[in-house]
Amino acid sequence: MTTDRAAAQQQERPEQPDRPERREPSERREPREGPARPARTDRPDPVTGVDLRVGGVEVRPVAGHIGAEITGVDLAAPLDDAVADLIRRAVLRWKVVFFRDQRLDHAGQVAFARRFGEPVVLGRRGGASPPDFPEVETTADRLELGGRYGMDHEEWLARRRPHLLRGWHCDHGARVDPPAATILRAESVPPYGGDTTWANLAAAYAGLSAPVRAFVDGLRAEHRLGVGYQPRPGDDAYLRHLLDHQVASEHPLVRVHPETGERVLFVNGYYIEQITGVSRPESAALLQMLLDQAVRPEYTVRFRWAPGSVAFWDNRATIHLAPGDHTGLDAPRIMHRVMLHGEVPVGVDGRPSTPVTGTEAGRW
Secondary structure (H helix, E strand, O other), rough: HHHHHHHHHHOOOOOOOOOOOOOHHHHOOOOOOOOOOOOOOOOOOOOOOOOOOOOEEEEEOOOOOOEEEEOOOOOOOOOHHHHHHHHHHHHHHOEEEEEEEOOOOHHHHHHHHHOOOEOOOOOOOOOOOOOOOOOOOOOHHHHHHHHHOOEEEEEHHHHHHOOOOEEEOOOOOOOOOOOOOOEEEEOOOOOOOOOEEEEEEEHHOOOOOHHHHHHOOEEEEEEEEEOOOOOOOOOHHHHHHHHOOOOOOEEOOEEOOOOOOOOEOOOOOOOOOEEHHHHHHHHHHHHHHHHHHHHHHHEEEEOOOOOOOOOEOOOOEEEEEEEOOOOOOOOOOOEEEEEEOOOEEEEOOOOEEEEOOOOEEEOO
């Protein structure tokens, strides 16, 4: 709004032809037509002062608080150390970065992930995941989950998402040591729909008023797998599975990022059961306020996938929303995920997260 007002005032001012900085008509740039593209970044990042280009590899921010596209790099080829460092710094700065038109296979995705940490090996995966690459989880596995417990996929999703913000999550947030980062690769996607959205939790924390920041700095919350699940009438095999395989941890509501030092509003709609030390009504009201803050549009970025697209995000400082608008399309959405081992979160007061049940740091 301020920019629009300034532009209007500029139009109302009389011409001043004797001003030396005024461009001649031949020097004026033509307005850009067509869809917006990520801005070129010939200068260092204005916030951190970090260079955003190494050789022909360039980081192009795509939104004000989160998200950047990295161009000029082939992820299937061995990465130069300077390029790997640029990617790492871009992930820390922009929280999620995107690569397009990549020709990665499973081995290449695992090799790329190893440049930035130790890949997680899950103890159990579905039938769609590649058996020879235990670090790779194929997201089509989830289509099998409802069937295992006597439900179709749509019913299973509906029972797990009792409110609109329920789908926002970090990966494996109920663990005492959630993954540090995730690398997701698109193999096949629908012709439209299926976009993923991320939110920057460091920006969301910084956007709170000072009194609210001071209040939430000292709070903790229990994160539990299966929160909010609506049981089926009668015997419910999935409910029995949740009770037999409980995973829960107590995390700080504000964690300190181990690499950047930023304070991160560590909330999501998927795992948080209860803010500890307050009543359930107080907890519900606080969580609603903080989740609304976390997913404000200005703190988010939405990515349209294509075959060969790769997203690499900081799981410690973001939550993301898996798409739900493609399930009615007769087109597969096949994605492959590799996660990197993470640290036990630490709060502003220096206290680490603690396991409640079913989780141990470093053991998957």
